[in-house]
Amino acid sequence: MxxxxxxxxxxxxxxxxxxxxxxxxxxxxxxxxxxxxxxxxxxxxxxxxxxxxxxxxxxxxxxxxxxxxxxxxxxxxxxxxxxxxxxxxxxxxxxxxxxxxxxxxxxxxxxxxxxxxxxxxxxxxxxxxxxxxxxxxxxxxxxxxxxxxxxxxxxxxxxxxxxxxxxxxxxxxxxxxxxxxxxxxxxxxxxxxxxxxxxxxxxxxxxxxxxxxxxxxxxxxxxxxxxxxxxxxxxxxxxxxxxxxxxxxxxxxxxxxxxxxxxxxxxxxxxxxxxxxxxxxxxxxxxxxISVRIDSDVLVYQLPGGMISNLVSQLKEQNALDKMDDVLLEIPKVRADLGYPPLVTPTSQIVGTQAVLNVLMGGRYKTVTNEVRDYLKGLYGKSPKPLDDALVTSIIGDIPRITCRPADTLEPIYEKMKADAEAQGLVKKEEDVLTYILYPAIAPAFLKGEKKAEAFPAAPTTTAGIVPADYDIPRSMEVE
Amino acid sequence: MxxxxxxxxxxxxxxxxxxxxxxxxxxxxxxxxxxxxxxxxxxxxxxxxxxxxxxxxxxxxxxxxxxxxxxxxxxxxxxxxxxxxxxxxxxxxxxxxxxxxxxxxxxxxxxxxxxxxxxxxxxxxxxxxxxxxxxxxxxxxxxxxxxxxxxxxxxxxxxxxxxxxxxxxxxxxxxxxxxxxxxxxxxxxxxxxxxxxxxxxxxxxxxxxxxxxxxxxxxxxxxxxxxxxxxxxxxxxxxxxxxxxxxxxxxxxxxxxxxxxxxxxxxxxxxxxxxxxxxxxxxxxxxxxISVRIDSDVLVYQLPGGMISNLVSQLKEQNALDKMDDVLLEIPKVRADLGYPPLVTPTSQIVGTQAVLNVLMGGRYKTVTNEVRDYLKGLYGKSPKPLDDALVTSIIGDIPRITCRPADTLEPIYEKMKADAEAQGLVKKEEDVLTYILYPAIAPAFLKGEKKAEAFPAAPTTTAGIVPADYDIPRSMEVE
Ligand SMILES: [Co+2]
Ligand SMILES: [Co+2]
The missing domain is CATH 3.20.20.70 (Aldolase class I)
Structure with missing residues (x-):
């Protein structure tokens, strides 16, 4: 061409x-x-x-x-x-x-x-x-x-x-x-x-x-x-x-x-x-x-597919699956309040979880996650649209916010955490220090060799490749 | 644009x-x-x-x-x-x-x-x-x-x-x-x-x-x-x-x-x-x-997806699934012999079934389906590439073939079949005559009301829509 x-x-x-x-x-x-x-x-x-x-x-x-x-x-x-x-x-x-x-x-x-x-x-x-x-x-x-x-x-x-x-x-x-x-x-x-x-x-x-x-x-x-x-x-x-x-x-x-x-x-x-x-x-x-099927809801709600199925799980645990439509309507509102972040890890979780809370707690921002609190303080960085001051104050009160590069507020921790990890006997190779710093709650057991790989869940199995499933699906040779 | x-x-x-x-x-x-x-x-x-x-x-x-x-x-x-x-x-x-x-x-x-x-x-x-x-x-x-x-x-x-x-x-x-x-x-x-x-x-x-x-x-x-x-x-x-x-x-x-x-x-x-x-x-x-998944074999074999899974079924019934690769190699050869028909109902069946026979019967065209015989006689019409005369003769012998429009060889049958259907008490509306003519073997029982709808096969069920399956699939909120 x-x-x-x-x-x-x-x-x-x-x-x-x-x-x-x-x-x-x-x-x-x-x-x-x-x-x-x-x-x-x-x-x-x-x-x-x-x-x-x-x-x-x-x-x-x-x-x-x-x-x-x-x-x-x-x-x-x-x-x-x-x-x-x-x-x-x-x-x-x-x-x-x-x-x-x-x-x-x-x-x-x-x-x-x-x-x-x-x-x-x-x-x-x-x-x-x-x-x-x-x-x-x-x-x-x-x-x-x-x-x-x-x-x-x-x-x-x-x-x-x-x-x-x-x-x-x-x-x-x-x-x-x-x-x-x-x-x-x-x-x-x-x-x-x-x-x-x-x-x-x-x-x-x-x-x-x-x-x-x-x-x-x-x-x-x-x-x-x-x-x-x-x-x-x-x-x-x-x-x-x-x-x-x-x-x-x-x-x-x-x-x-x-x-x-x-x-x-x-x-x-x-x-x-x-x-x-x-x-x-x-x-x-x-x-x-469901995750391998075309999901046109994504087009209506403009949400990543994984987010929708995760919301379903969250609502199910709360016995509130009937609130799904309310949550789907609330998400774009929370996203707008937060200055329209792209929905990707971790903002997808932050927006989704807060929307669930806003619906289930009988009032918007009655309960606020720590992540939303940090987000509004500026700890995640600058939102695509500047946040509304009055709204932020109404949610987290008149506490200090930052406008600098968020990491500028963080002190170096590598050497201190390394000493800490070594004291616990977790370090076999230098990279183990990073594993420990990134996941301090779960890394110790892992690094000590106390973890086991999770088992595969028991579930209906199907076959892959060109060999079809063993159960009796009618097949037609019609090709049109 | x-x-x-x-x-x-x-x-x-x-x-x-x-x-x-x-x-x-x-x-x-x-x-x-x-x-x-x-x-x-x-x-x-x-x-x-x-x-x-x-x-x-x-x-x-x-x-x-x-x-x-x-x-x-x-x-x-x-x-x-x-x-x-x-x-x-x-x-x-x-x-x-x-x-x-x-x-x-x-x-x-x-x-x-x-x-x-x-x-x-x-x-x-x-x-x-x-x-x-x-x-x-x-x-x-x-x-x-x-x-x-x-x-x-x-x-x-x-x-x-x-x-x-x-x-x-x-x-x-x-x-x-x-x-x-x-x-x-x-x-x-x-x-x-x-x-x-x-x-x-x-x-x-x-x-x-x-x-x-x-x-x-x-x-x-x-x-x-x-x-x-x-x-x-x-x-x-x-x-x-x-x-x-x-x-x-x-x-x-x-x-x-x-x-x-x-x-x-x-x-x-x-x-x-x-x-x-x-x-x-x-x-x-x-x-x-499998039928909802992307099947790249289609690109390699240039066969419709339904045809591949149907071949698997045919070979399974013959306990010959190990011959699948041979059949996949034989199909393009049979298609070439038949003058490269597009593979669509009924040519997909005609080519696929003959390829299976050529592999399983220990020799090409040792057994020939009636459909291939009719095809070679010209009864399905003109193949995209003219057939090789010697090949046709070697398969079906020196019997008469047609080159005219195939339907020109067919006598009218509607009135005769209508009388036949009426005699059997099959006709409640005029269209029942067409049903009888199209499917004379199965239509009588159907038209007499002796058929029942087949039951749905028992099989693992999954859910559809946005509500996920009940079995315990781990979900991640990671969206990247
Ligand atoms: Co089609
Ligand atoms: Co990605």
Whole structure:
């Protein structure tokens, strides 16, 4: 196609080892199951494999008795040619609150030394001050720094604003820009405009990350390909679709013979897919059938799919499932009160939980979570829209708020915590100190070897791959 | 977008009541379950609803004890504004073999009188001679005639060839052209070229029909929208994706605010979706989880998803599942021997079953099905590539073959069969004669009221809608 003639091949970041199982299977994939799959993935020629960070660190030590640092080193032995990518939550690293700068520096250095070559850095509020320290630390390692824009829609978000943010990220030394659409909300035309807009201003590779939740992701990827996107995030088909990414195989196949051909052979993808099918079988009991289905509620409520199902769980525990509609109406109001944060970890939890409380407690902000309190104090950073002073005061009273970079209020803690961990006999390797600092409540038992991997839940099992389930589903040969 | 400024709104044909449940649930949706859904669908402003034809007729009388003519009349009472569309297999009507012209005429007239307003007519071989009589009959009714190109890829199929076929269909009086991609094989660039090519030559609305099996369908729809496609086939999200069509809600939402906006409100779609969710719950036991998942094998084998799972069933029954790879290699060879027919009912069955026999019987064409014999004799029509004479002779011997329009060899049978049916006391309404002619083996018991609807199979059940399954799936609030 003539319009694509000047474009080069499309690159693929495969997310099967991080976002795909985080989205579909509560981040429960174990290191031992990743290895055979990783060996096949190494052959594909992916631009990178996202395999670490996000919620994987927490899940490893909380549920899987799986050392995240060991996982990384083991994967690094397999991925010789393929760069391993991690998702870094800016100053939150792989946790849910800001850590002091000395911890950020140590963490990034350790991640790099243990095998990360591409760091995707984001902040839930798009507050670049929360990304600066970790970005500088990545640049110091010499690794690839991918600056991230959290995509969302609101009265204060616009294509123009996102392009400005890309320019800021570029000025800070990013090697590529990621448009991160965690809810699967980006429409084809918006993707086209945003990618075209960034590429018109900046000579930098652009990556688009989205989720298939609403069924629109493949359409937006198609528009993005035409607009010249450099990298797309995809997952192998057994872990693709629904709340995960579009399938790697589909995107690769769709471009064969075009100027944007990924050059990844379908036969290689087939070997990877077979390895992934086996794992999918094992984890099927962890996958809610709903999460793999197209969920058009996302389009109505503009909420990430995982958030909706989590709200259902919260309401069920309170025996208040009948309040679901009220909660769904309350969420956009809370989000507006908080200045329209993008809904991504941790703001998705902060907004969702407060909306539930506002509905169940018989009055808005009668009960306020600590997280909302901290948010209103400015501890998470600057909200996209400035907060309403009167509203903030009415909720948390007339207490001091901060306007500086939140981490500027934090004292260094690494050496003190290291001494503390050593005194408890928790440190076998230097990285154990970071594990302890990030998860002080659960790390001690884990580091002492007192944890066991959680068992798989008993659940109806189904089969994967081309062999159909054993129960008697009528089959028709009708193909029309 | 400037390129779309001259284009009008996109139209939607919703397939939930025909292709979606044919593809996902072996065509088992009962009339009683369709009614509430249909009442909601009537409010959307769809260009048409595909709700009859294809395999629904057969399934109604064979499994559901559900009169297809009553179904149509009942739906017609609900769909007052929305045209009801049917899939007509050309001279095969809603069966698997050619019927004489008098039966074709009677069937089309009866379908029109009972409520069909849009006839989508196709032939599995793209042999227009097999479509001419039914197309003429549709024109006589004054209803909308949609001529269909069965899309496939092979050494003898090309964009140019398909455009020529569109011109032939146009010359025969079609009001619109459907590109029917039953296997989900059409790539975005092919969709763009074919739609652009047809619209450059002909001033006629073009519809694209595909299946999400390989995960590429939404990408091809996006390319089709940009190329100016007039109508897209979609299914409501509870019955969308996988071997069915892309979701109606996704396509509609993706175009809001663009020049191709469908003007269908998302709130209306939400009501339809909730009605569809309830039905999906009921039919979940009939839906193989594999059929809703992206199946990249389709890309490797170029076979429709339903065909692969059906082959697995056939091989299982023969205790020969280990021969699957051999069969998958044999299918393209049989297809080549038969002159590259598109794989759609009935050619998908004909090719698939013969490939199984060629592998299991220890020699190619040692055993030949009657259908292959008839095919080689020319009884199905003209193959896309002329058959190899020597090969045909080696398989069926030196027996007479035909080159004329196959139905020219068939004597009228309507009056004789009518008398026969009346003598058996089967005819309560004129349409019962057609039911008897189409399915003489199973219609008598059905028409005598001796059939019962088959029971739903006992199977693990899951939930649908936003309420998650009751079993204990770990949930994460991580949204990244
Ligand atoms: Co179809
Ligand atoms: Co994500």
């Amino acid at each position: 003539s319009r694509e003639n000047t474009m080069t091949k499309l690159n693929i970041t495969d997310t099967t080892l991080r976002d795909a199982h985080q989205s579909l299977a509560a981040t429960r994939m174990r290191t031992e199951d990743m290895l055979g799959l990783a060996r096949e993935m190494e052959k594909a020629g992916f631009w990178s494999v996202e395999a670490w960070g996000g919620a994987t660190f927490d899940t490893c030590i909380r549920y899987l008795n799986d050392d995240p640092w060991d996982r990384l080193r083991t994967l690094r032995e397999i991925f010789v040619k393929t760069p391993i990518q991690m998702l870094l939550r800016g100053q939150n690293l792989v946790g849910y609150r800001h850590y002091p700068d000395d911890v950020v520096d140590k963490f990034v250095t350790a991640a790099s030394e243990n095998g990360i070559s591409v760091f995707r850095v984001f902040d839930a509020l798009n507050d670049i001050r929360n990304m600066q320290r970790s970005m500088a630390a990545v640049i110091d390692t010499g690794d690839h720094l991918q600056g991230t824009i959290c995509y969302t829609t609101s009265p204060v978000h616009s294509i123009k604003g996102f392009i400005s943010m890309a320019e800021e990220l570029y000025a800070l030394g990013c090697s590529s820009i990621c448009i991160k659409d965690m809810a699967g909300l980006i429409m084809p035309e918006a993707a086209r405009e945003l990618i075209t807009g960034i590429k018109a201003k900046l000579d930098i590779p652009v990556c688009l990350h989205t989720h298939s939740t609403s069924g629109i992701a493949p359409m937006s990827y198609q528009a993005a390909i035409e607009a010249g996107v450099d990298i797309l995030d995809t997952a192998m088909s057994p872990f693709a679709g629904g709340t995960s990414q579009p399938a790697t195989e589909s995107i690769v196949a769709s471009l064969i013979g075009t100027s944007r051909d990924t050059q990844i052979p379908l036969s290689t993808l087939r070997s990877i897919k077979l390895a992934a099918c086996n794992i999918r079988c094992k984890y099927d009991c962890l996958i809610d059938p | 400037s390129r779309e400024n001259t284009m009008t709104k996109l139209n939607i044909t919703d397939t939930t009541l025909r292709d979606a449940h044919q593809s996902l649930a072996a065509t088992r949706m009962r009339t009683e379950d369709m009614l509430g859904l249909a009442r909601e669908m009537e409010k959307a402003g769809f260009w048409s609803v595909e709700a009859w034809g294809g395999a629904t007729f057969d399934t109604c009388i064979r499994y559901l004890n559900d009169d297809p003519w009553d179904r149509l009349r009942t739906l017609r009472e609900i769909f007052v504004k929305t045209p009801i569309q049917m899939l007509l297999r050309g001279q095969n009507l809603v069966g698997y073999r050619h019927y004489p012209d008098d039966v074709v005429d009677k069937f089309v007239t009866a379908a029109s009188e009972n409520g069909i307003s849009v006839f989508r007519v196709f032939d599995a071989l793209n042999d227009i001679r097999n479509m001419q009589r039914s197309m003429a009959a549709v024109i006589d009714t004054g209803d909308h005639l949609q001529g269909t190109i069965c899309y496939t890829t092979s050494p003898v199929h090309s964009i140019k060839g398909f455009i020529s076929m569109a011109e032939e269909l146009y010359a025969l009086g079609c009001s619109s052209i459907c590109i029917k991609d039953m296997a989900g094989l059409i790539m975005p660039e092919a969709a763009r070229e074919l739609i652009t090519g047809i619209k450059a030559k002909l001033d006629i609305p073009v519809c694209l029909h595909t299946h999400s099996t390989s995960g590429i369908a939404p990408m091809s729809y996006q390319a089709a929208i940009e190329a100016g496609v007039d109508i897209l086939d979609t299914a409501m999200s509870p019955f969308a994706g996988g071997t069915s069509q892309p979701a109606t809600e996704s396509i509609v939402a993706s175009l809001i605010g663009t020049s191709r906006d469908t003007q269908i409100p998302l709130s209306t779609l939400r009501s339809i979706k909730l009605a569809a969710c309830n039905i999906r719950c009921k039919y979940d036991c009939l839906i193989d989880p």
